[in-house]
Amino acid sequence: MAITCEEHLDWILEQVRVLVPERLDLVKDFSALHGSVLAQDVAAAHPLPLWDNSAMDGYAVRSADLAAAGGTHPVELEVLGEVAAGSSLDPDIGPGQCVRIMTGAPLPSTADAVVRVEDTQPADGGGQWATQRVRILAAVEPGKDVRRRGEDKQIGAPVAKTGQLLSAAGLSALAAAGIHEVLVRTAPKVAVLITGSELQPIGAALRRGQIPESNSLLIRGLLAEAGIRQVTMERCADEPQAVRQRLAELGATHDAVISTGGVGPGTHDVMRLVLADEPGVRAVRVAVRPGQPQCTGRLSGGAMVFALPGNPVSAAVSFELFVRPALRAMQGSATVQRPVSTARATVGWRGSKGRLQVLPVVFDPKDATACTPAVHASSISHSVGGFGAAEGYALVGAETGDVAAGDSVDVIRVIP
Structure with a gap:
């Protein structure tokens, strides 16, 4: 009798052992971190932004000086200088004064707003930017085009949660929040074992009954798309003792072993025959099309094994329904299945x-x-x-x- 996909996946997830976490550096260990899963919550080490800063290129002003400004009645201000992004300058802006300011530059303590350069005219010559005096064409409210210190994240505010998959955006957010090391579970070590006497290397001359071996590319690609790029690829003859030996060695050195083919009821289905001797592995029929025959469980060597059907679409469907969620669960991911x-x-x-x-x-x-x-x-x-x-x-x-x-x-x- 066939079991449901939900029953089979639930059983698989019960067998999963979560990987031991490790502490990694955002820069030195980037390759391992990208696609890893956080093993603890992370809080901001400093405010985001670190200081009040300009959201636009323009002029830092005292908004009270511009209450009467308009297109036909500009207000003219003295330009004291310029504050660029990365500058530590904090010029003292008095009544009737301003400074040029660039996007991301710290807002002077005596300013409370920014006027965009598009809303100004130089009063001392040509070009877009004024050097000594500038005409302001529009009034601004206090806080206009200002990013306030800590408005994104206050110090100690959560930046990332346990179980979060670290994407490029996630790693960037951690760095911006002053984090340089995190505790994570990296991608599982996975081996792919290819069997099948009918399978021949890509490009080889084919006799009747032979086909190109494509599942190694399929599974390796699916693993890469799941964030697992360092994979052991092996081929093995359709001989029970040889398969048994390779499973023993791979099972002791990897977190998971994936194979395709040889799981049906046939007399030459070598994976099913060999895995029948593994007490932690079960062969089941799942109520799904394609992908009905499945051999899954834990090898005596320690690794999880996923012996999938050999037809490529059946193998891909099986990977999506059962293998990918298990690999996510090994990393402690908060979400193991794709959204529906x-x-x-x-x-x-x-x-x-x-x-x-x-x-x-x-x-x-x-x-x-x-x-x-x-x-x-x-x-x-x-x-x-x-x-x-x-x-x-x-x-x-x-x-x-x-x-x-x-x-x-x-x-x-x-x-x-």
């Missing part, structure tokens, strides 16, 4: 009542809420050509059956 949204089916297709149908789809470039199958619904698992264009998956529930044009379907996007 809805889209409108542009055409109808045959469903798969009684099991979850995971159908590769493309999205309309002019209407992101519309999706079309990338492969024929009756031959999902081996439709490699069409699958190459897929941007996501439609998830059609076991109770739904056929989908009609115009129906709303749940979807996940795998390409932003």
Whole structure:
């Protein structure tokens, strides 16, 4: 009897051991940090911004001096000098005075607003900027175009939370907040084991019954897209003792081992036969199409093993539903599954009542809420050509059956 996808994923997540965290430097360890997951909350070490500063290129002024300013009645001010970004100058601005100021420069303590250069005219010659005197063409309120100290984050305010995946933006925010080291769980060490006597290297001459080996590229690419780029790739003959030995060695030196093929009920399905001797691994039929046969669990050597079906789309679907969430869980990620949204089916297709149908789809470039199958619904698992264009998956529930044009379907996007 087949189990549901939810039951299988729940069982997998129960087997996951969260990786030991380590403290890394934002600059020296950037490659490991990008895509890692925070293992503790992080607070701002200083205010953001650090000081009141200008949001525009213009003039730092006392707003009270400009109460009567207008297009036909400009107010003329004396220009004392200039404050550039990074400057430590704090000029004393008196009545009727101002300074040129650049975006990001500290606001002088005696100023309370900034007038954009576009709202001024030099009173002492040509060019855009005044050197001695400037005409202000519009009044400004106190605080106009000023970024206040700490308005983004006060010192001690949370900047990032435990379980957050560190993206480029996240790492930049940490650095801006004065953080130089963080406690994280980096990407798991993953090995990919390729078996299959029919599989030949890409570019090799093919005899009848042989096919190019493409799943290594598929799984390696999916791992890279999941933030895991340092991967051990190995090939192994379809011989039980050889597979058993490689699993023992890889299982002792990696956090996860992924294989494709050899998990069905056939007499030559070597992965299923070998993994039957592993007490922490179970072979199940999952109520999903494609990807029904799954062998998953923990090897005696310590690593999690994911023996996926061999058909490329079945392997990719299995990775998305079961492997990717497990790898995220190993890092302690707060969210292990992609968000699910809805889209409108542009055409109808045959469903798969009684099991979850995971159908590769493309999205309309002019209407992101519309999706079309990338492969024929009756031959999902081996439709490699069409699958190459897929941007996501439609998830059609076991109770739904056929989908009609115009129906709303749940979807996940795998390409932003």
